[in-house]
Amino acid sequence: KTAAIVGCPFSGGQPKAGVDEGPIRIVEAGIIPQLEDLGWKVKFDGHHEFENISASLTSDPPIGKLKNPRLVSQVTEAVAKAVGAHAQNGELPVTIGGDHSLAMGTISGTLSHYPNACVVWVDAHADINTVETTDSGNIHGMPVSFLLGIGSKVPEFSWVKPLLKPDSIVYIGLRDVDAGEKQILREHNIKAFSMHEVDRYGIGKVVEMALDHVNPKRDRPIHLSFDVDALDPSVAPSTGTPVRGGLTFREGHYICEAVYETGLLVALDLMEVNPSLKDPVDVEQTVAVGCSLLRSALGETLL
Numbered sequence: 001k002t003a004a005i006v007g008c009p010f011s012g013g014q015p016k017a018g019v020d021e022g023p024i025r026i027v028e029a030g031i032i033p034q035l036e037d038l039g040w041k042v043k044f045d046g047h048h049e050f051e052n053i054s055a056s057l058t059s060d061p062p063i064g065k066l067k068n069p070r071l072v073s074q075v076t077e078a079v080a081k082a083v084g085a086h087a088q089n090g091e092l093p094v095t096i097g098g099d100h101s102l103a104m105g106t107i108s109g110t111l112s113h114y115p116n117a118c119v120v121w122v123d124a125h126a127d128i129n130t131v132e133t134t135d136s137g138n139i140h141g142m143p144v145s146f147l148l149g150i151g152s153k154v155p156e157f158s159w160v161k162p163l164l165k166p167d168s169i170v171y172i173g174l175r176d177v178d179a180g181e182k183q184i185l186r187e188h189n190i191k192a193f194s195m196h197e198v199d200r201y202g203i204g205k206v207v208e209m210a211l212d213h214v215n216p217k218r219d220r221p222i223h224l225s226f227d228v229d230a231l232d233p234s235v236a237p238s239t240g241t242p243v244r245g246g247l248t249f250r251e252g253h254y255i256c257e258a259v260y261e262t263g264l265l266v267a268l269d270l271m272e273v274n275p276s277l278k279d280p281v282d283v284e285q286t287v288a289v290g291c292s293l294l295r296s297a298l299g300e301t302l303l
């Protein structure tokens, strides 16, 4: 089996510098030989250069509240093509961000090849704000709304097709959901297991219920999109939007292990590692946790 590393040094979906360094640090930390040691054939033809895109953009003024809209749209479209091509080649795309706006591209790519794929979204946040509901205008808080095709259309994002259905995504780890997002989740009956459910049922039962919701016959390909800020900040401190009361190290890893165990994983995202926000020790820890989560999602077991 081949894993194709899609290194995406991209920060345009949010305001903090440094998240574009995430993939570089994770590759430097040795994720490629680590995955090879798990038996994967690893394909990596260098990190994506988005220079040509940003160079071709003479200006990129906000559209309404949306920041860097043209940059985000063009970068995520390129990512959709890259991920789609790897899937077409029978490879498993492993996208390393970079901010979570990239998931607009990765999931579009996955759904273009696996139309019946379901999405497991692990995050403190729902990332489902629309043009109408966003307060920050940071597009890393909006990818799911674009993928679902909800909210008013933005011509610059016309390449994004509404390939994702509300019953095909399930969230784990939510604890910082904006009012507008809560309304959207309710209106569209989108299944979400917040930290309250994790506390109440335990992670094992939560993952089982989450998969039962989107993949009851365990016959649908799975796209796992993991935002490291789903983990408690004590576990993954160096990330742009940390929120207390998150998943433990083990809970985060259990999700990855359980998804791998289904044998249905077809695409993986590891997002929002920003190696420039904390002291070297905390950065090192966050990078190491990112690598560890990737290994667990790709077959590393404890026994």
Ligand SMILES: N[C@](CCCC[B-](O)(O)O)(CCN1CCCCC1)C(=O)O
Pocket (backbone or CB within 6 Å): 099, 100, 101, 123, 124, 125, 126, 127, 129, 134, 135, 136, 137, 138, 140, 141, 142, 176, 178, 227, 229, 241, 272
């Ligand atoms: N919902 C937020 C955060 C999005 C995080 C994106 B992710 O998950 O990829 O990291 C927060 C909006 N707002 C911030 C100030 C306080 C009120 C909520 C937004 O900016 O839309």
Ligand SMILES: [Mn+2]
Pocket (backbone or CB within 6 Å): 100, 123, 125, 127, 140, 227, 271
């Ligand atoms: Mn996110």
Ligand SMILES: [Mn+2]
Pocket (backbone or CB within 6 Å): 123, 124, 125, 227, 229, 230, 241
């Ligand atoms: Mn988040």
Ligand SMILES: [Mn+2]
Pocket (backbone or CB within 6 Å): 227, 229, 239, 240, 241, 242, 272
């Ligand atoms: Mn974040």
